[in-house]
Amino acid sequence: MVSPRPVAKIETEEPTTRLAVLIDADNAQASVIEGLLAEIARFGEATVRRIYGDFTAPTSASWKKVLQRHAIKPIQQFAYTTGKNATDSTLIIDAMDLLYTRKFDGFCLVTSDSDFTGLAMRLREEGLTVLGFGENKTPEAFRNACHKFVFTEVLRPDSQTESVPPSSATENAHPPIQPSTPPQATEPKPKFPKRFVVTALEQSVDDTGWANLGTFGSYLTKLQPDFDPRLYGYKKLSDLVKANTTLFAIEERTVPGSNHKALYLRAKNQAQRDDKGK
Incomplete structure (x- = not known):
């Protein structure tokens, strides 16, 4: 058998x-x-x-x-x-x-x-x-x-590619062939909702005054389901946060029990107020 x-x-x-x-x-x-x-x-x-x-x-x-x-x-x-x-x-x-x-x-x-x-x-x-x-x-x-x-x-x-500025290293290249039909106008990027993002961050911090990036991202989506960093030219939320140093104070902390690091952040104005109060 x-x-x-x-x-x-x-x-x-x-x-x-x-x-x-x-x-x-x-x-x-x-x-x-x-x-x-x-x-x-x-x-x-x-x-x-x-x-x-x-x-x-x-x-x-x-x-x-x-x-x-x-x-x-x-x-x-x-x-x-x-x-x-x-x-x-x-x-x-x-x-x-x-x-x-x-x-x-x-x-x-x-x-x-x-x-x-x-x-x-x-x-x-x-x-x-x-x-x-x-x-x-x-x-x-x-x-x-x-x-x-x-x-x-x-x-x-x-949508992931940026247009090359005229002053880039393409001066010696042949001039582009003009299309027979006019190109569609590129829609301007929406204005970055600075006040909304900072307010959401202040609402998602823990008792220490800091928010984990994942917690912050989840809270943003709950408040505004269509919030997307890509609308403002950033591939990920972490890229948006790191690029706006005037808004956010950032810390990278090692996750207990692993070699991975987690990003924590808080509003820059709040961080400055806390420093003055020390």
């Missing part, structure tokens, strides 16, 4: 967060898909990937090129009547069906449409994590209904 063949098990350090990714093709751009999936991977595993829209329409041509490559299941939805968005209804119904399977830890809603505000609130009521992804035009109501909201502008491939 042949003994059964042993099956190798893959053990992970921590359980994976199971996420359902639901994309509104009518209100999302295919050009951000790679950055979008990479961002979602930071939060967990995209167990379900579905996109909703009328893929017979010319406006969905860009999505059809990337669906198979990224294993996204298209849910075809014809427009039954003019002026009514059947796509929204189908996505919401599917979200509720997936919710009641109790197989997921969270949902990723990729849309810039405020019509999904109620869905995000309902999912939160069930104790699930709701991650929103949309363009800068996304209404504030939907952004605040999510635990975390990410602007898709920061996920575009060219």
Whole structure:
């Protein structure tokens, strides 16, 4: 009798967060898909990937090129009547069906449409994590209904590259060929919310007057789900903190029992007041 063949098990350090990714093709751009999936991977595993829209329409041509490559299941939805968005209804119904399977830890809603505000609130009521992804035009109501909201502008491939100034070492290079169509105007970076960030920091400090960077970041997101250092030109929150030395006093402390270091910070004005009081 042949003994059964042993099956190798893959053990992970921590359980994976199971996420359902639901994309509104009518209100999302295919050009951000790679950055979008990479961002979602930071939060967990995209167990379900579905996109909703009328893929017979010319406006969905860009999505059809990337669906198979990224294993996204298209849910075809014809427009039954003019002026009514059947796509929204189908996505919401599917979200509720997936919710009641109790197989997921969270949902990723990729849309810039405020019509999904109620869905995000309902999912939160069930104790699930709701991650929103949309363009800068996304209404504030939907952004605040999510635990975390990410602007898709920061996920575009060219968002991580800075334009080269004219005075750089390219004077001997051939002049660039002028495009046949005028380039799209680059949207200006939003103004850094200095007062909001400092106030949030002062609210997240411990009894010693210092805040761990992770605690500070979590508190920022709770107060303002769409806060993102990348909107202000920084890849990570730690980069933003280290670059603003006029606002923050910083300490690196060794984590007990390891060789790793943790970043602690407090408001610079508070640190100066404490020094004067000594």
